[in-house]
Amino acid sequence: MLMKGAEAIVKAMEREGVEVIFGIPGGASIPLYDAIYDCDIRHILTRHEQVAAHAADGYARASGKIGVCSATSGPGATNLVTGIANAYLDSVPIVAITGQVGRPFIGKDSFQEADTIGITMSVTKHNFQLMNVEEIPTVFKEAFTIAGTGRPGPVLIDIPKDIQEMKGDFDFNGKVKIEGYRPTLKGNLKQIKKASELLVNAKRPMIFLGGGTILSGATDEVRKFARILGAPVVTSLMGKGAFPENDPLSLGVIGMHGRKAANYAISEADVIIGIGTRFSDRSLMGGVGNITCFAPNTKIIHVDIDPAEIGKNVKVEVPIVGDAKFVLNNLINVLKIKAQKDNEWIRKVKKYRKEFAPNMDYDNLPLKPQRVIKEIMSILSKDDIVTTEVGQCQMWAEHFLTRSKPRTFITSGGLGTMGFGFPAAIGAKVAKPENNVIDIAGDGSFLMTCQDLDTVVKEDIPVVIAILDNRFLGMVRQWQELFYNKRYSSVNLGKVNFVKLAESFNAKGIKVTKPGEIAPAVKDAFKSGETTVIDIIVGNEDNIFPMVPPGNCLKDMMEG
Amino acid sequence: MEENHILIAMVEDRPGVLQRIAGLFRKRNFNIDSITVGHSEKPGISRITLTVTGDLVILEQVMKQLNKIVEVLKVIELYKDNSVLRELALIKIKIENEANRSEIVSYINIFRGRIIDVSNNLITVEITGDSSKVEAFINIVGSDKIKELARTGITAMGRGSSK
Numbered sequence: 198m199l200m201k202g203a204e205a206i207v208k209a210m211e212r213e214g215v216e217v218i219f220g221i222p223g224g225a226s227i228p229l230y231d232a233i234y235d236c237d238i239r240h241i242l243t244r245h246e247q248v249a250a251h252a253a254d255g256y257a258r259a260s261g262k263i264g265v266c267s268a269t270s271g272p273g274a275t276n277l278v279t280g281i282a283n284a285y286l287d288s289v290p291i292v293a294i295t296g297q298v299g300r301p302f303i304g305k306d307s308f309q310e311a312d313t314i315g316i317t318m319s320v321t322k323h324n325f326q327l328m329n330v331e332e333i334p335t336v337f338k339e340a341f342t343i344a345g346t347g348r349p350g351p352v353l354i355d356i357p358k359d360i361q362e363m364k365g366d367f368d369f370n371g372k373v374k375i376e377g378y379r380p381t382l383k384g385n386l387k388q389i390k391k392a393s394e395l396l397v398n399a400k401r402p403m404i405f406l407g408g409g410t411i412l413s414g415a416t417d418e419v420r421k422f423a424r425i426l427g428a429p430v431v432t433s434l435m436g437k438g439a440f441p442e443n444d445p446l447s448l449g450v451i452g453m454h455g456r457k458a459a460n461y462a463i464s465e466a467d468v469i470i471g472i473g474t475r476f477s478d479r480s481l482m483g484g485v486g487n488i489t490c491f492a493p494n495t496k497i498i499h500v501d502i503d504p505a506e507i508g509k510n511v512k513v514e515v516p517i518v519g520d521a522k523f524v525l526n527n528l529i530n531v532l533k534i535k536a537q538k539d540n541e542w543i544r545k546v547k548k549y550r551k552e553f554a555p556n557m558d559y560d561n562l563p564l565k566p567q568r569v570i571k572e573i574m575s576i577l578s579k580d581d582i583v584t585t586e587v588g589q590c591q592m593w594a595e596h597f598l599t600r601s602k603p604r605t606f607i608t609s610g611g612l613g614t615m616g617f618g619f620p621a622a623i624g625a626k627v628a629k630p631e632n633n634v635i636d637i638a639g640d641g642s643f644l645m646t647c648q649d650l651d652t653v654v655k656e657d658i659p660v661v662i663a664i665l666d667n668r669f670l671g672m673v674r675q676w677q678e679l680f681y682n683k684r685y686s687s688v689n690l691g692k693v694n695f696v697k698l699a700e701s702f703n704a705k706g707i708k709v710t711k712p713g714e715i716a717p718a719v720k721d722a723f724k725s726g727e728t729t730v731i732d733i734i735v736g737n738e739d740n741i742f743p744m745v746p747p748g749n750c751l752k753d754m755m756e757g
Numbered sequence: 758m759e760e761n762h763i764l765i766a767m768v769e770d771r772p773g774v775l776q777r778i779a780g781l782f783r784k785r786n787f788n789i790d791s792i793t794v795g796h797s798e799k800p801g802i803s804r805i806t807l808t809v810t811g812d813l814v815i816l817e818q819v820m821k822q823l824n825k826i827v828e829v830l831k832v833i834e835l836y837k838d839n840s841v842l843r844e845l846a847l848i849k850i851k852i853e854n855e856a857n858r859s860e861i862v863s864y865i866n867i868f869r870g871r872i873i874d875v876s877n878n879l880i881t882v883e884i885t886g887d888s889s890k891v892e893a894f895i896n897i898v899g900s901d902k903i904k905e906l907a908r909t910g911i912t913a914m915g916r917g918s919s920k
Contacts, residue, residue, distance in 0.1 A: 318777060319784050323827045326772070343827065377769065377830045505821035508814065 198369065202330045203232035203361040209337035210238060212369060215265050217241060217256065217627055219249040223269020224309055225296030228361035241627065241656055244648045246273050248620040250280020253291045255624025258607045259582055263345050264291040264624060270298055271309030275316065279614060281351045282320040286611025287435060288412060290349035292340050299359035300328065313355045322350030327357070330365035338373040347380025348503040349412055380502060384519030384527060392498045392515045393531045395468050401542045402428040403466035408435030408610065409473015409501060410521045411603040418525035425532055429546045431459040433480045434595055435610040441601035448550055452480040453745050454592040457553035460751040462546050463492055470498040473521045476510040482745045485510045490750040500524045555597055560712060563736045566665050570597040572715035573635065573663060581633040582607065582625045586618035586642030589671035592741040594637040616645030622660040623653055633723045635661040641670045641690055650702035653728045661722040662730045664695060667737045675740045695732035705729040761790065762816050763835040763842065763913050766805040767797060769828040777826050778805065787811065787819050791910025802830065806912045835913050842887045842913045849881045849905035850898055861898065868894045879904065
């Protein structure tokens with residue numbers, strides 16, 4: 198098939214089923230954008246490349262498909278980097294396409310030249326530089342395969358401008374075999390049997406779910422497994438929603454700002470099965486590399502598709518490399534056990550669940566964040582999608598908000614990227630236009646990417662941004678209060694008029710100061726079908742508690 | 758226990774693959790003691806010999822992380838008692854007087870080195886062997902006598918039918 202490189206790129210993406218590209222054109226990608234002008238793929242112009250990458254990320258997390266973003270060479274590509282790194286740490290499948298200066302100009306410090314391949318090497322699952330026009334079909338096929346299979350992650354394709362311009366003869370039907378890339382899907386049966394023996398004999402078993410269970414689409418299997426085993430379930434931040442948090446067996450998220458019941462219970466478990474989790478330092482705190490601190494009497498079964506995650510942060514008794522869905526199905530078949538609905542462990546865990554249920558019923562003025570979350574939650578249906586910014590707002594959402602379905606809680610877990618929530622909400626809304634999407638934001642975080650209010654208004658992507666407005670970079674302030682003698686260094690923000698900000702972009706803005714105003718504001722915003730910024734004034738020195746101070750074991754939590 | 762380990766990685770010979778490997782070591786805070794790269798018996802496939810220091814947990818992580826690089830086809834560990842290890846060193850030695858010259862030449866003979874260049878007050882020697890042999894030679898000559906030293910780092914192969 199004879200056509201221009203840029204047309205072949207578009208065709209390759211169409212063949213991968215790409216529906217939408219988030220991006221910004223520039224000098225080195227003008228030929229590509231000329232081809233995009235004629236195609237059926239929707240292109241959403243963002244106002245910053247970081248937003249394009251996060252939106253592709255949010256799209257991927259909400260839909261389970263591969264998100265695509267695009268930027269020009271040099272500054273366009275470097276602006277994507279934060280978004281790519283974010284997707285890398287949270288194992289989100291995105292493909293990033295960057296323009297590059299023409300091949301004759303590479304290496305000459307040409308205008309808008311940056312070593313995109315070198316810069317993104319350590320934050321991508323893989324990256325390609327297209328130096329031969331006829332490789333376009335193969336490289337795109339490989340890129341989408343690598344991004345979306347195994348442990349998903351971002352893949353970048355860097356395309357010199359002259360490659361986009363030149364004609365080539367393309368074969369789109371070639372088979373692709375990537376020699377050095379063969380993810381293990383099926384777990385070893387012997388290991389699975391060993392795991393089941395350990396679980397059958399456990400007195401205090403615990404299921405610990407990470408984001409991998411959501412990525413693998415194993416949530417039905419997880420439910421079945423928990424029922425059969427009769428074991429309580431905790432999750433990491435990334436695993437939130439993998440198991441219904443309103444289920445009596447669910448204890449919520451563990452970790453630095455996890456639920457008390459979850460942190461206590463996992464510390465007492467005698468067998469922990471971690472599924473699709475990397476046992477991160479924010480989940481384990483002092484327990485990384487120190488099993489006696491994490492769960493002193495436990496044996497760990499670790500199921501993960503990435504062998505490198507096994508044994509990285511904790512010592513593992515039974516490693517199982519494989520896809521969560523495959524392994525759980527096998528495990529369910531092998532487990533010959535009848536769950537006891539009522540044993541000492543379950544009774545204890547249920548007691549914890551009741552005793553340590555968080556209090557959200559504050560009538561205080563200024564508003565308490567706990568109350569704000571409660572009011573927002575009262576409006577949410579189980580299919581509505583919550584994204585979060587990063588910092589205290591994120592941890593309030595993690596701790597107090599409950600979710601019952603996968604892909605309905607989207608947050609920057611690994612990289613902790615401020616400015617993520619709003620762009621992720623854009624991507625989620627594009628993926629799921631029929632669902633309400635709300636970004637639980639902080640004022641500091643929202644200010645990092647708020648310019649894309651112009652994008653959502655222009656493109657008619659109605660999302661709701663609920664700002665827990667405390668006029669501080671709250672999480673840093675909290676640490677300065679607790680650990681640095683209240684020396685508030687560079688954390689003060691101004692009193693931004695977010696209503697006017699929203700209105701200047703032709704979006705809706707509303708200010709909320711009283712408990713009774715929150716739910717109606719969210720409800721109206723969802724109903725209006727317009728992007729709405731809800732500026733919720735909360736106390737400026739509220740803290741997120743409980744908190745496991747750095748270095749402490751999970752059970753040693755700090756309270757307000 | 759911290760130990761020296763020898764790893765062989767078979768990699769596709771593509772631009773950037775060495776940067777990927779070197780970058781991985783830096784990013785994960787692993788130490789490379791030496792790295793050698795060259796063609797293997799298969800066209801398009803390069804063979805990399807890495808020596809790394811670390812305990813078994815580190816070694817396992819190094820191997821697993823290397824395996825995740827798409828261009829890396831295979832990673833194996835070689836054990837010293839079942840492999841052939843060789844390193845080549847070019848050493849330029851200062852000669853002070855005639856007695857000193859014959860002393861150095863006798864060392865070269867004992868170590869089965871080869872003199873590859875001679876001038877008035879310098880001898881350039883090629884030494885091949887495992888690293889301890891190269892080090893022993895350097896020690897006996899004395900580092901103050903060495904004007905220039907170029908070591909290739911270890912390249913290695915399993916013995917007989919072992920991998």
